[in-house]
Amino acid sequence: MPRTAGLEDSVLAAVKQGTVVPRAEHEVIALLRARMKAAGYDALVAFSQDNVTYTAGFMVPSHLTNRFRRTITIIAKDDFATQIVVNVEEKQAIARSRFQDVRAYDQFRDEPADVLADALIEAGVASGRIAIELDFMPARDFIMLSKRLPKAKFEECKDIYFLARMIKTDEEVRTLREIGVLTEKVMHDTMREIRVGMTEIDVSRLLVDQMIAGGSTNFKYRVGSGVNGSITNCGTTHKKIEAGDIIRIEVLGELNNYRSNVTRTAVAGKPTERQKMIWSQLIRAREICKTILKPGTPVAQLYRTYVSACRESGIEPTIKFLGHGIGQTIHEEPYITDTRDIVLAPNITFTMEPLYMIPGEMGFHVEDMYIVTRDGFDAITGNLSKNDELIEVG
Numbered sequence: 001m002p003r004t005a006g007l008e009d010s011v012l013a014a015v016k017q018g019t020v021v022p023r024a025e026h027e028v029i030a031l032l033r034a035r036m037k038a039a040g041y042d043a044l045v046a047f048s049q050d051n052v053t054y055t056a057g058f059m060v061p062s063h064l065t066n067r068f069r070r071t072i073t074i075i076a077k078d079d080f081a082t083q084i085v086v087n088v089e090e091k092q093a094i095a096r097s098r099f100q101d102v103r104a105y106d107q108f109r110d111e112p113a114d115v116l117a118d119a120l121i122e123a124g125v126a127s128g129r130i131a132i133e134l135d136f137m138p139a140r141d142f143i144m145l146s147k148r149l150p151k152a153k154f155e156e157c158k159d160i161y162f163l164a165r166m167i168k169t170d171e172e173v174r175t176l177r178e179i180g181v182l183t184e185k186v187m188h189d190t191m192r193e194i195r196v197g198m199t200e201i202d203v204s205r206l207l208v209d210q211m212i213a214g215g216s217t218n219f220k221y222r223v224g225s226g227v228n229g230s231i232t233n234c235g236t237t238h239k240k241i242e243a244g245d246i247i248r249i250e251v252l253g254e255l256n257n258y259r260s261n262v263t264r265t266a267v268a269g270k271p272t273e274r275q276k277m278i279w280s281q282l283i284r285a286r287e288i289c290k291t292i293l294k295p296g297t298p299v300a301q302l303y304r305t306y307v308s309a310c311r312e313s314g315i316e317p318t319i320k321f322l323g324h325g326i327g328q329t330i331h332e333e334p335y336i337t338d339t340r341d342i343v344l345a346p347n348i349t350f351t352m353e354p355l356y357m358i359p360g361e362m363g364f365h366v367e368d369m370y371i372v373t374r375d376g377f378d379a380i381t382g383n384l385s386k387n388d389e390l391i392e393v394g
Helices: 007-017 027-038 049-056 061-065 085-094 112-123 139-148 158-166 168-190 200-213 224-231 273-290 299-312
Strands: 045-047 072-076 079-086 100-105 131-134 151-155 220-225 246-252 260-270 323-325 332-336 348-353 355-358 362-365 368-372 377-379 392-393
Touching: 027 045, 027 049, 027 072, 027 158, 045 049, 045 112, 049 061, 049 072, 049 079, 049 158, 061 085, 072 112, 079 085, 079 112, 085 100, 085 168, 085 362, 100 112, 100 362, 112 332, 139 151, 158 332, 168 246, 168 260, 200 220, 200 246, 220 224, 224 246, 224 362, 246 362, 260 348, 260 362, 273 323, 273 355, 299 332, 332 348
Parallel strands: 045 131, 079 100, 131 151, 260 392
Antiparallel strands: 045 072, 072 079, 220 246, 246 260, 323 332, 323 348, 348 368, 355 362, 368 377
């Protein structure tokens, strides 16, 4: 996996100087064009919901729900840029897309692969090197495109998007802060209402009502108590909360196509000495990791520091990563694990989520959102509803 060293600053500098693309182009499109050219490609094509939305600046509503409709973005050469949408979505795309050129096709008469091929021919890259989402593009579309452009060379583009999306713009950071703070507040207020005898579903209703009232409508949640909480990705059930239960609450919020991921662990009543000990060991490991959260730290080093701190306390981490990047999707790069050759850099947003499951008994999990700054880090969440100790509810 590529490193961030040096390339980001040089690309952004070129964009700001206006030496890469016209100034009128949105900074995200300009950054992607610069990365495309730096990697030696003539065109960059996205098909997936997250990469198309990242590029165009809005989500085409039917992109998620109708697999027979294609939404495509194309950036090519020095100044070619267009978005392809189904004609049902054309007016909305014209009004909201970052692309000045929006092209629509008839779902029942046209093949979007042909519209894509025509655009690439028009851009002058029919024989060029094209970076495209081979890990998402439908196979039939790829076959059709290959027949239309037999001299083109198609290659995977995920690293271009990976590098661009990992470093957030100021606008993206503002949105992530807004949804992160909302999510934490909702969880804080909800936990104050939890009582022994309530069901996990009862707790989830409180979360749902407050998240919607706060402006987040496309979100997910998990509430697990007692033995249910010992399942890493637990479901929310009609189980009643009992005295002494460890309760795990996770909310994955959404605002303007950006996500939050916050988790809190509470106890119904007073924690046992064993519960307090386990929790203190997890928090200790997290706090040790915070001492090296700064630009220049390899994520592999951060993960190994976490594992070492846990093992010193007699705990073996349940999952093989400490956290993950967050932005348009819940899980983005950088994954904080020892399989990634990535170095932390300013404006990388991510989570850390120390987690320890005791199968068939209970589970412990805290997760907060962070951003790397020029000289360290800033906690997006964890300021309102601190979880340094088990939160007592009920």
